[in-house]
Amino acid sequence: MATKNPEQQILDQGLVVKDPGPNEIIGPGHDYKTVTDRISGVVYLPWKSTPKRWFVGAFLSFLLVNVLAVAVCYLFLRGVGIWGINIPVAWGFAIINFVWWIGIGHAGTLISAVLFLVKQDWRTSINRFSEAMTLFAVACAGMFPILHLGRPWLFYWLLPYPNSMWLWPQPRSPLEWDVFAVSTYGLTSLIFWYIGLIPDLATMRDTAPQIWLQRVYGAMALGWRGSAIHWHRYQKAYLLLAGLATPLVLSVHTIVSFDFAVSQPPGWHTTIFPPYFVAGAVYSGFAMVLTLMIPLRSWYHLQDLITMRHIEAASKLMLGVGLIVAYGYGLEAFFAWYSGDKYESFMYYNRVFGPYGYTYALLILCNILLPQLLWIEKVRYNLLMVWLLSIVINIGMWLERFVIVVTSLHRDFLPSSWGMYAPTKWDWMTYAGTIGFFMLLIFLFVRALPAISIFEVREEIHKGHEHGEKALEGATV
Amino acid sequence: MSEHVALQEFSSIHGAMVEFSSPDDLMIAAHQAYSSGYRRMDAYTPMPIEGLAEAIGYKKNYVALAVLIGALTGATGGFCFLEWISGVAYALNVGGRPLNSWPAFIPITFECTILFSAITSLLCVLLMNGLPKPYHPVFNVPAFARASTDRFFLCIESTDPKFRVEETVDFLRGLGGNEVSVVPA
Numbered sequence: 001m002a003t004k005n006p007e008q009q010i011l012d013q014g015l016v017v018k019d020p021g022p023n024e025i026i027g028p029g030h031d032y033k034t035v036t037d038r039i040s041g042v043v044y045l046p047w048k049s050t051p052k053r054w055f056v057g058a059f060l061s062f063l064l065v066n067v068l069a070v071a072v073c074y075l076f077l078r079g080v081g082i083w084g085i086n087i088p089v090a091w092g093f094a095i096i097n098f099v100w101w102i103g104i105g106h107a108g109t110l111i112s113a114v115l116f117l118v119k120q121d122w123r124t125s126i127n128r129f130s131e132a133m134t135l136f137a138v139a140c141a142g143m144f145p146i147l148h149l150g151r152p153w154l155f156y157w158l159l160p161y162p163n164s165m166w167l168w169p170q171p172r173s174p175l176e177w178d179v180f181a182v183s184t185y186g187l188t189s190l191i192f193w194y195i196g197l198i199p200d201l202a203t204m205r206d207t208a209p210q211i212w213l214q215r216v217y218g219a220m221a222l223g224w225r226g227s228a229i230h231w232h233r234y235q236k237a238y239l240l241l242a243g244l245a246t247p248l249v250l251s252v253h254t255i256v257s258f259d260f261a262v263s264q265p266p267g268w269h270t271t272i273f274p275p276y277f278v279a280g281a282v283y284s285g286f287a288m289v290l291t292l293m294i295p296l297r298s299w300y301h302l303q304d305l306i307t308m309r310h311i312e313a314a315s316k317l318m319l320g321v322g323l324i325v326a327y328g329y330g331l332e333a334f335f336a337w338y339s340g341d342k343y344e345s346f347m348y349y350n351r352v353f354g355p356y357g358y359t360y361a362l363l364i365l366c367n368i369l370l371p372q373l374l375w376i377e378k379v380r381y382n383l384l385m386v387w388l389l390s391i392v393i394n395i396g397m398w399l400e401r402f403v404i405v406v407t408s409l410h411r412d413f414l415p416s417s418w419g420m421y422a423p424t425k426w427d428w429m430t431y432a433g434t435i436g437f438f439m440l441l442i443f444l445f446v447r448a449l450p451a452i453s454i455f456e457v458r459e460e461i462h463k464g465h466e467h468g469e470k471a472l473e474g475a476t477v
Numbered sequence: 478m479s480e481h482v483a484l485q486e487f488s489s490i491h492g493a494m495v496e497f498s499s500p501d502d503l504m505i506a507a508h509q510a511y512s513s514g515y516r517r518m519d520a521y522t523p524m525p526i527e528g529l530a531e532a533i534g535y536k537k538n539y540v541a542l543a544v545l546i547g548a549l550t551g552a553t554g555g556f557c558f559l560e561w562i563s564g565v566a567y568a569l570n571v572g573g574r575p576l577n578s579w580p581a582f583i584p585i586t587f588e589c590t591i592l593f594s595a596i597t598s599l600l601c602v603l604l605m606n607g608l609p610k611p612y613h614p615v616f617n618v619p620a621f622a623r624a625s626t627d628r629f630f631l632c633i634e635s636t637d638p639k640f641r642v643e644e645t646v647d648f649l650r651g652l653g654g655n656e657v658s659v660v661p662a
Contacts, residue, residue: 032523032627160562168567171559172581180588188595195602203523203625222603223610226624228507228520230606232530236540237598244598248591255584458524462500 005209006034007041010301011049019303022312022381025122026460027304035305035457036203039450042300044209050447051299058443064436071429075147082426089409089421094148096401097431099256100284101141101438102182103277103397106249107285108134109189112196113245116238122313124460125305128200128453129296129446130289131193136441137288138186140434145178147430174258181255188248192241195234198224199455253281260404266347267408270335276328283325283367284397286318290390292442294383296451305452312380318393319374325400326368343413351407355420359403366396491614491662492518492634493645494621495654500526503629506652507532510633513648517637521615521630533631540601544594551593556586614662632660 010017020027026035075082085092108130115123146155158179160169169176201221208214224230257277260268290311297306336348351360370392373379380386411418445451497503500522507520511534518533520526559582563569568576603609615621615632624630631652633645642659649657 036523036626160558166566168562170569171563171585172578174584177584177588180585180592184588184592184595188591191595191599195599198602199524199625206622206625222608223613224608224625225610225613225615226521226523227606228522228526228529228533229535230608231522231525232535232538233540233605234602235525236538237544237602240541240544241595241598244591244594248588251584251587251591258584455524462524462526 005041017301017303022308039452061436061440068433084423088419093427094144098144099401101137103281103284104288105134105137106281109249113242116242124456125452129451132445174262177255181252185252200450253277265408266343279324283321287390287393294387315380322371363399366392489662491660492632494632495649495657497629497654518633521624547597548594551590555589
């Protein structure tokens with residue numbers, strides 16, 4: 001408590017935190033205390049030292065949240081007719097954005113659960129942040145199907161509960177599966193995130209500079225005292241949760257893809273959808289992790305905890321998953337031709353050369369062609385390039401959902417039922433509003449809670465102790 | 478035991494605690510304490526240390542069993558509920574299709590399995606560990622504030638049959654830690 005906040009020192013003295021390069025996950029010279037102070041220092045920073053960019057960003061996000069509030073209020077007044085949806089394209093932006101957001105959430109679970117099971121040490125300093133991203137993305141995703149209901153205030157009719165009419169939802173419908181998949185995913189992600197936070201909240205309780213902060217963190221830490229027996233149960237539960245979250249994350253986007261694949265329209269009724277949706281979800285999720293992580297580490301001088309190792313590993317994973325997505329696009333084209341089904345082949349022709357052909361061209365550019373730059377090592381080490389590419393991929397993955405939803409629906413089997421779809425300003429306002437909501441939650445999260453898991457970084461230091469000493473010896477010789 | 482307690486300035490004590498600066502020293506001390514016959518003790522560390530719980534005599538962890546029970550409850554409960562909804566409570570005849578269309582119930586059954594297991598593992602971390610716990614005696618030791626940052630503690634509790642305040646404090650002093658303190662209850 002008496003020691004000065006290291007983040008404040010960096011700001012006061014204009015220190016430059018060096019990135020230890022692509023082989024290290026933690027910069028040199030860190031011990032249990034310094035990592036604790038560095039990570040919690042970001043949270044304890046007084047308001048006057050908080051970066052100006054934080055205020056600008058949080059304020060802009062808050063404005064967008066207001067835009068969302070306006071759009072939603074008007075929607076409640078007038079109904080979904082204010083959106084561009086109609087027959088034949090009844091799904092429009094709401095479902096495009098739902099699938100996009102839920103996909104973004106997937107990288108968080110992948111980083112925290114799958115990389116934990118396969119013992120990837122670089123997950124440690126980015127898992128907390130990615131899990132928070134998952135939670136906020138699922139919150140944004142969950143809004144859309146509910147707003148898309150004709151009477152959103154009756155959304156609880158989707159849940160099976162005993163009611164006076166003795167009506168029950170249809171458990172054979174993928175839309176009902178979706179309700180269970182998304183709510184389970186949201187809840188499990190919250191549990192996973194909170195369990196991971198408890199030991200760090202205890203640290204914050206013991207180190208916070210003000211008494212009221214100690215009380216707030218203390219209440220959230222639930223009296224955690226780091227007992228060896230508690231840790232033993234804790235680790236077992238954490239491992240089991242990771243094992244549970246792994247099939248869960250695959251099931252969620254699989255079920256989202258069933259919303260499409262179980263129905264009849266050409267372009268939707270394909271068996272490739274589940275794996276192809278999961279790959280796309282992970283792809284966009286990693287892109288969003290990079291979009292947020294690169295500014296975060298420079299704003300808060302965390303270059304020695306989120307290093308080039310993390311950024312490079314995430315870029316490589318993104319490139320690899322992007323190739324699976326490209327394979328999915330290729331197979332869609334192959335099925336359209338090989339099936340010999342005239343509706344399927346027309347759907348593909350229409351997707352590429354029809355009135356929405358430009359979205360398909362942009363999609364291929366954003367999701368397949370431009371990301372190939374990541375093969376080049378120089379590009380992967382160039383933060384600006386990685387950041388721009390991650391945004392390009394985010395846009396590309398949004399376009400993918402646009403292409404899937406709109407081009408399949410707008411021209412189905414009967415030319416007499418064809419139509420066009422165009423989003424209205426209310427569509428755009430709702431979409432932009434959820435981006436603001438997501439960003440605002442991220443801004444508040446990095447200000448209020450440790451964005452990097454402190455105790456897991458301590459574990460890495462404990463494990464890497466001998467390795468670190470050897471490296472130091474090598475340096476002196 | 479009361480005559481030992483009377484030796485102390487505190488009306489009752491929780492135990493005696495020693496502080497270490499490194500997890501390895503704590504591990505050695507934990508082994509020594511256990512081999513000297515102490516059984517009721519606990520170690521406090523800012524991160525999980527492999528083998529420490531076993532070193533102080535902790536044997537069986539029931540988390541996995543509890544989560545398995547949670548998973549089975551979720552699976553059977555979810556599946557039976559769906560069967561009941563669509564076979565009994567709200568049996569809709571759609572063109573003569575079977576009411577017991579179990580393959581269509583698998584996705585929700587799976588989600589229920591995961592949901593119940595996840596909630597069970599949260600409950601395991603909280604209830605088995607006795608959390609939330611607003612008050613615990615170890616926090617009475619001022620140095621314990623660093624137990625969540627960079628200090629490692631071993632506490633022999635007064636409920637241990639071998640616990641005698643002075644002897645135990647002397648024993649802990651001999652372990653080579655930083656400071657030994659008596660923990661008031």
